Amino acid sequence: MADQLLPSVEEFFSRVERANFRFAVGSPEFGHSATWTAFGSGSEYYIGARNVMGLTKISLHSSGICRVALTDTQFKALAEQGLVQPPDRAFVKWNRKPTPIIGAHHVVTVVFPTDYLKLPKPQGTVKKPLLIFDAAPAGKAVEVGFFYSREEQWTLEAKFSRIGKAVICTTLDNGDTVSLVTRITDFDRSVLPSQDQMDRARSTMLTKELHNIDDEHTGMFWNKPDDGGTLMLIEVGGITLRRKE
Numbered sequence: 001m002a003d004q005l006l007p008s009v010e011e012f013f014s015r016v017e018r019a020n021f022r023f024a025v026g027s028p029e030f031g032h033s034a035t036w037t038a039f040g041s042g043s044e045y046y047i048g049a050r051n052v053m054g055l056t057k058i059s060l061h062s063s064g065i066c067r068v069a070l071t072d073t074q075f076k077a078l079a080e081q082g083l084v085q086p087p088d089r090a091f092v093k094w095n096r097k098p099t100p101i102i103g104a105h106h107v108v109t110v111v112f113p114t115d116y117l118k119l120p121k122p123q124g125t126v127k128k129p130l131l132i133f134d135a136a137p138a139g140k141a142v143e144v145g146f147f148y149s150r151e152e153q154w155t156l157e158a159k160f161s162r163i164g165k166a167v168i169c170t171t172l173d174n175g176d177t178v179s180l181v182t183r184i185t186d187f188d189r190s191v192l193p194s195q196d197q198m199d200r201a202r203s204t205m206l207t208k209e210l211h212n213i214d215d216e217h218t219g220m221f222w223n224k225p226d227d228g229g230t231l232m233l234i235e236v237g238g239i240t241l242r243r244k245e
Contacts (some may be wrong), residue, residue, distance in 0.1 A: 021180065022050070024122050025142045027135040031117040034218055034237055035130060036110065038146070043174035047108060047146065048221070049235070058095055059230065060096065060107060060146075062174050068092040068222060068231065095227040096148065099176045104149035104156060111234040113187045114197040119218060131167075133182055141187035146181030147179045192221060192236065 020039040026032025034049040048057035055074045059067045062242065070078075076191040082147045114135045124130025136142050145164070149156055153169055160166040164183030171177045222233040 014146075021078070021170075022124065022128060022130045023133060023144070024130060025112040025133045025135055025144075026117050026119075026121060028121075030114050030135045030138070031237070032119045032121050032135075033112050033237075035122040035239045036144075038170075038180060040170040040172045040178065043176065044170045045146075045170070045172065045178050047110070055095070056091070057225050058108060059176070060148075062172070062176070064095045064098065066094050066096050066107065066117055066231065068233070074227050092222060092224050092231065094225045094229060094231070097228045099150055101150050101160070104147035104150065104179065106145060106230045108146040108231045108233070109188070110144045110230060111141050111177060112136075113189075113234065113236070114138055115187070115189075116236045134185075136184040139187065140184055143185055145181045145182050145183070147181060149179065150175060151177075153177065153179075167197070194232065 003117050006213060020037060022035055022037050024033050024035045036047065036049050038047045039045070043062035044169060045060040046057055047060075056068065059069060061067075067090045069088075069092075070086075070090070096107050112135070117135055122130060124134070133142055133144075135155060143164070147160075156177075158164045160179065160181050164181045167180045167182055169177050169179040218235065218237045220233055220235055225231050
């Protein structure tokens with residue numbers, strides 16, 4: 001953790017509304033990610049990039065059902081704009097394991113490869129503070145993981161220290177705790193689709209407000225976890241779209 005709006009980590013966390021945690025990854029040397037937000041609402045938990053939060057988000061429900069899906073508002077807006085609605089709002093749907101009493105279940109990881117950090121530095125405000133995690137060295141990535149548990153935080157944090165740094169936790173109304181844990185790892189570019197795969201892929205337009213197809217954009221790629229598995233979502237900047245003739 002490096003750059004925060006306020007002068008000390010202690011003061012920063014005293015102002016963070018733990019139900020709505022904003023973060024990004026980056027450095028002056030490499031560039032920055034989009035701004036992300038993670039928050040609990042009742043017994044549900046949501047994760048998403050701020051610039052697409054009104055379009056799509058990750059939803060972790062108390063029922064155990066987890067989704068990467070269009071928001072209901074955006075799904076309805078597709079028809080209003082004359083765009084094609086997919087058959088289901090959810091791009092990905094899986095069931096997480098029951099929340100353990102001891103230990104933690106790894107539900108989601110968002111990956112920020114340093115070589116694809118392309119955005120300008122995001123800005124927070126006093127009312128909406130933003131924590132920027134240092135970018136990993138070139139060729140590596142920062143991983144931000146989300147874990148479900150019911151274990152006491154003082155013992156759980158010691159366990160997280162074996163894999164990374166526990167940053168913040170949110171206790172939901174049903175007693176589940178969602179912990180955000182960061183670490184630096186190697187990044188294998190081969191996990192990303194090739195340009196040929198991108199060209200052959202089917203896509204769904206989410207908005208007509210695409211000003212310049214030749215501009216570089218920031219995209220997100222994810223796996224489709226089996227029940228009990230972990231969603232791995234990768235943020236990739238510098239994507240250029242191509243029109244299909």
